[in-house]
Amino acid sequence: MKKNKIIILSIIIVVLCLGTGVLLSNIYKKSQKTKEKNEIINIKKTEKNVSQKNKKSKENKNIKNNKICIDPGHQExxxxxxxxxxxxxxxxxxxxxxxxxxxxxxxxxYELTLEIGLKLRDALKNKGYDVFMVREKNNVNISNKERALITNKAGCDVFLRLHADAGGSGATGASTITSSIKNPNTRAVQQSSDKFSKIVLEEYVKATGFKNRGISYRDDLTGTNWSTVTNTLIEMGFLSNPEDDRKMSSPEFQDLMINGIVNGIEKYFSEK
Structure with a gap:
């Protein structure tokens, strides 16, 4: 009788051990599957992040292939x-x-536009862009027609003409100018110039807080009429307005002006 009890007890112990072993085995297998699943998810996430970074890097690289021409308006x-x-x-x-x-x-x-032009050149070059300057000093003699022809020959993708406005002392804000859709000389680039003008102005006023005076369409500007490149002329503010005038000569405010123009150029290229 005692012997039978021992046998039964032994069987129970063996069954319990086997059951526990199976249970632990199942738990381990489940744990391994969860671990493997998590590893696969992490790998996919990593691959996605790398892919997105590579895509963004490629897009940025393509954007930087664009050549920007800057024309600081006027001369000494x-x-x-x-x-x-x-x-x-x-x-x-x-x-x-x-x-x-x-x-x-x-x-x-002519001094203000060159100041801004040189700072803009440096900011764009630091971002990896190829930049062409129509002038880098004040003592030059380059006509408006010649400025456009030089830019055409340089193989530029966009032509940015820097100017400052004048009017009544109460006039304030910034605007851009390009040719109208009726201009036969600029028909090939009118649509892109319109878009470029709009985006640069939007980003400029966003950065500076200047009033947005909108886009003007003019067909009497020599530098625009001779251009075969996507172009805009930006009136950065009013020299006839004391507040605008002081702001545009302030180094801190000039940084805002530069940031706005750079943002506009990059946004245009990214949406091109």
Whole structure:
């Protein structure tokens, strides 16, 4: 009897051990499956992140392939000799004017546009862009027609003309100018120029807080009429307005101006 009890007890112990072993085995297998599943998920996440980074890097690299031409408007001495305002036109205008002067700072427009132009060049180069400057000093004599032709020859993707406005002392804000859809000389680039003008202006006023005065469409600008490149002329603010004038000469505010223009250029290329 005692012997039978021992046998039964032994069988129970064996069964319990086997059951426990099977249970532990199942738990282990389940744990391994969960671990493997998590590892697969993590691998997929990593692959997705790498793919997104590579895609973004490729997009950025493609954007940086664009060449940007900057034309700081005006020059130290005006050249009042005349030139045709457009190919085949009988209408003529002064080759290049001296520009406006700051009512508060007394800084001439040609100095301000070059200041901004050089800073903009450096900011774009630091981002990896190829930048072409129409002028890098004030003592030059380059007509508006010549500026456009130089830019065309340089193989630029966009042509940015930097200017500052003048009007009544109460006038304030920024605007952009390009040709109209009716202009036969710029028909090939009018649509892209319109988009470029819009985006650059939006980003510029967002960065600076200047009033958005909108886009003007003009067909009497020599530098625009001779351009075969996507272009815009930005009136960065009013030199005739004391507040605008002081802001545009402030190094801190100039950084905002540069950031706005750079953002506009990059946004245009990314949506191109």
């Amino acid at each position: 001495k005006a050249d009042l000799r005349t030139e045709e305002i457009a190919p085949g036109s009988n209408q003529r205008k002064a080759r290049v004017l001296g520009g406006a002067t700051g009512v508060a700072t007394k800084k001439p427009e």
